[in-house]
Amino acid sequence: MASKTLRAPFSLRLLTSGFIVFWLILAAFPFVWTLWGSFKVELDFFSIADWTNALTGYNTERTYGSPFTGVGYHGAWVQEEFWRAVINTGIVCLFVVCTSLTIGTLGGYALSRSAFRYTFWLLIIALIFRAMPPITLVSGYLLPFFEWNVWGILPTTIIVLVAINQPFTLWMLHSFFQNIPKELDESAKVDGCTQFQAFRWVIVPVMWPGVITTGLFSFLLAYNDFAVTSMLLSESNRTMVPEIAAFLGTTYTEGNVMFAVAAVVSATAPLFILVMFFQRQIVSGLTAGAVKG
Amino acid sequence: MKHRTFFWFFLPTGLAMLLFIAAPIVSVVLQSVFAPHEPVLITAQTCTPFSCTEETTIDQEATRALREAKPLGRFVGLDIYFNRGHLATAEVAEAWRTSDNLTAFFHELGDLPFYRAMAFTLTYTFTVTPLLIIIGMAIALAVNTLAQKLKGVVIFFSLLPMIVTPLVGSLIMFWMIDNRGVLGNFLSWLVSDPDLSVKASTGLMWISLIVYGIWHSAPFAFVVFYAGLQTLPEDQIEAAQIDGASRWQQVRYIVVPHLMPLVTFVALIQLMDNFRVFEPIVGFNAAAHATSLSWIIFNDLGGETRQLSAAAATSVMTIIGVAILLSPVLVRTWRDFKGKM
Numbered sequence: 001m002a003s004k005t006l007r008a009p010f011s012l013r014l015l016t017s018g019f020i021v022f023w024l025i026l027a028a029f030p031f032v033w034t035l036w037g038s039f040k041v042e043l044d045f046f047s048i049a050d051w052t053n054a055l056t057g058y059n060t061e062r063t064y065g066s067p068f069t070g071v072g073y074h075g076a077w078v079q080e081e082f083w084r085a086v087i088n089t090g091i092v093c094l095f096v097v098c099t100s101l102t103i104g105t106l107g108g109y110a111l112s113r114s115a116f117r118y119t120f121w122l123l124i125i126a127l128i129f130r131a132m133p134p135i136t137l138v139s140g141y142l143l144p145f146f147e148w149n150v151w152g153i154l155p156t157t158i159i160v161l162v163a164i165n166q167p168f169t170l171w172m173l174h175s176f177f178q179n180i181p182k183e184l185d186e187s188a189k190v191d192g193c194t195q196f197q198a199f200r201w202v203i204v205p206v207m208w209p210g211v212i213t214t215g216l217f218s219f220l221l222a223y224n225d226f227a228v229t230s231m232l233l234s235e236s237n238r239t240m241v242p243e244i245a246a247f248l249g250t251t252y253t254e255g256n257v258m259f260a261v262a263a264v265v266s267a268t269a270p271l272f273i274l275v276m277f278f279q280r281q282i283v284s285g286l287t288a289g290a291v292k293g
Numbered sequence: 294m295k296h297r298t299f300f301w302f303f304l305p306t307g308l309a310m311l312l313f314i315a316a317p318i319v320s321v322v323l324q325s326v327f328a329p330h331e332p333v334l335i336t337a338q339t340c341t342p343f344s345c346t347e348e349t350t351i352d353q354e355a356t357r358a359l360r361e362a363k364p365l366g367r368f369v370g371l372d373i374y375f376n377r378g379h380l381a382t383a384e385v386a387e388a389w390r391t392s393d394n395l396t397a398f399f400h401e402l403g404d405l406p407f408y409r410a411m412a413f414t415l416t417y418t419f420t421v422t423p424l425l426i427i428i429g430m431a432i433a434l435a436v437n438t439l440a441q442k443l444k445g446v447v448i449f450f451s452l453l454p455m456i457v458t459p460l461v462g463s464l465i466m467f468w469m470i471d472n473r474g475v476l477g478n479f480l481s482w483l484v485s486d487p488d489l490s491v492k493a494s495t496g497l498m499w500i501s502l503i504v505y506g507i508w509h510s511a512p513f514a515f516v517v518f519y520a521g522l523q524t525l526p527e528d529q530i531e532a533a534q535i536d537g538a539s540r541w542q543q544v545r546y547i548v549v550p551h552l553m554p555l556v557t558f559v560a561l562i563q564l565m566d567n568f569r570v571f572e573p574i575v576g577f578n579a580a581a582h583a584t585s586l587s588w589i590i591f592n593d594l595g596g597e598t599r600q601l602s603a604a605a606a607t608s609v610m611t612i613i614g615v616a617i618l619l620s621p622v623l624v625r626t627w628r629d630f631k632g633k634m
Contacts, residue, residue, distance in 0.1 A: 008438065008540070012540065019431065020432070023451070024450050027450050027451055027453055030462075031453060033469065033475060034465045046474060048473045048478075051478040103305035106303070106305060106306065107302065107307065110298075116296070120630055124627075125310075126310070127623070128616075129314045131565050131615050131619045133615065135571060135608075136318075136611050137321070138590075138594060139601060140317030140321040140608070141320075142594065142599065143320065160313055162309060163310055163313030170306060196298075196302075223458065224458040226571075226572055230591075231594055241460050244460065244464070245460060260464070267461055268458070268461055271457055275449060275452050275456055279448065286520075287517055
């Protein structure tokens with residue numbers, strides 16, 4: 001880069017590095033702190049006497065003979081059966097991502113290949129839908145869902161999350177498909193393929209980078225959702241996030257905050273791994289909309 | 294593509310959106326103009342030889358029959374919108390008449406749930422959005438000067454606050470600022486007040502929520518601006534350097550104008566997202582100090598009595614608020630589209 005040929009003055013470099021270190025601490029420290037603290041007893045993690053207790057595990061050692069303890073995790077996973085919530089989250093995320101990508105790919109492809117005016121209006125409507133806060137829709141779901149007796153079960157939540165996901169998926173895939181040259185499927189059609197065959201045999205093999213990126217964001221939406229899952233799932237079908245919220249209601253009174261801390265760490269771990277492996281896709285997905293718009 | 298083929302390709306996704314986004318919006322609007330039925334009362338007279346007493350009881354049968362016949366409830370028009378839980382027009386008029394000055398008037402307004410929520414939502418939206426843009430820009434400029442190897446690591450850690458589940462992220466923060474947590478302890482030590490508690494103070498709670506909001510969204514701004522910095526016009530920078538522009542002048546007159554479209558993009562997206570602030574209020578257990586429209590809906594829907602009509606009315610008002618914030622985006626998209634034609 002040109003600006004590198006002129007070396008920045010020492011003071012400026014110091015300021016920049018200082019700022020980055022500050023930001024990194026701000027971004028990462030809360031996670032490290034909570035991970036460390038999740039292996040302590042409550043008196044150490046929340047210590048009014050001496051904050052270094054949380055580092056050394058003074059009370060943990062006195063109670064369990066070692067500065068680390070898995071009691072919080074045992075309480076959350078075994079006693080409170082957090083594993084059920086984990087399985088439910090797994091089911092919900094898997095089905096949401098698969099369904100949402102299947103129908104979103106078809107729709108996004110159609111939008112990118114049709115030159116009629118209504119495609120623009122469909123995209124605008126999708127944009128409006130994308131802006132709707134999911135919680136505002138929930139009050140519209142409850143009455144019919146009670147009426148049809150489908151409230152509280154996983155399939156209902158999956159369908160709702162797929163629908164809420166669609167506007168974003170459509171926009172994302174639409175712009176990815178526009179970058180795939182039209183000549184590819186048009187030449188296939190000249191050779192006698194129907195539109196669907198052209199899609200199946202020519203476009204599908206080259207669309208995976210875009211689909212994977214979109215899938216990541218669908219996954220995040222389903223995984224992170226709180227408004228829909230907490231309102232539409234019955235107690236026995238809860239996914240992780242509403243389950244954690246439910247922990248808070250009971251644990252503050254029972255003095256088992258550490259269960260919630262352990263559950264929070266367990267719920268964050270998969271996201272860490274996700275960012276580690278898919279960092280590039282996430283960054284490209286975030287910027288895809290921006291650089292175009 | 295022919296209309297027919299387009300229709301079949303678009304059908305599944307279109308149907309999903311129609312049934313689970315468009316229809317609920319209609320249903321919400323409908324619910325907001327209907328209130329639940331009043332129970333049907335019957336008055337029975339029971340006479341003893343000495344006196345007669347009138348007794349009023351709920352006719353369960355008739356009530357159930359009425360509810361089944363008209364599940365939506367009774368039509369009340371816009372009454373719900375104007376009642377105390379929402380726009381509270383009567384109470385506002387009353388407060389306007391009785392308060393001597395504006396301060397007293399706003400104090401009265403602060404007791405009404407809708408205006409209390411609006412006060413926080415708007416403060417949050419319009420402080421978090423500019424601050425996260427400035428901080429995101431600063432991080433992007435700083436990271437851009439780093440060596441290639443370091444960039445990946447910094448981006449990895451920067452993404453975490455944004456990717457983490459909002460409820461989980463706010464809980465992690467909340468446990469730290471608890472007066473027994475590490476940040477809470479630190480703050481007490483800083484102002485040397487051992488009894489300082491963020492949970493007990495409205496001002497501190499607002500500040501923590503805003504700090505959380507910035508922490509959560511700054512990475513998005515950072516990533517977008519960082520991508521924009523990779524397309525900087527090299528020749529312009531060089532020309533400016535030859536003309537003797539200082540580093541600050543280069544940033545001020547070349548880099549920032551180059552990123553301006555991205556700043557608008559981030560601002561528009563974030564205004565909409567911050568307006569629906571919700572999870573942090575649950576995570577911080579902050580309802581006593583700060584509420585938002587989304588939180589009111591959540592609160593009405595949850596619990597023993599599901600107040601569907603009240604929630605629906607708040608939902609409609611939230612949708613209107615989002616629509617106002619969305620209109621500049623729509624205008625922009627429309628202009629882009631016209632430009633392409």
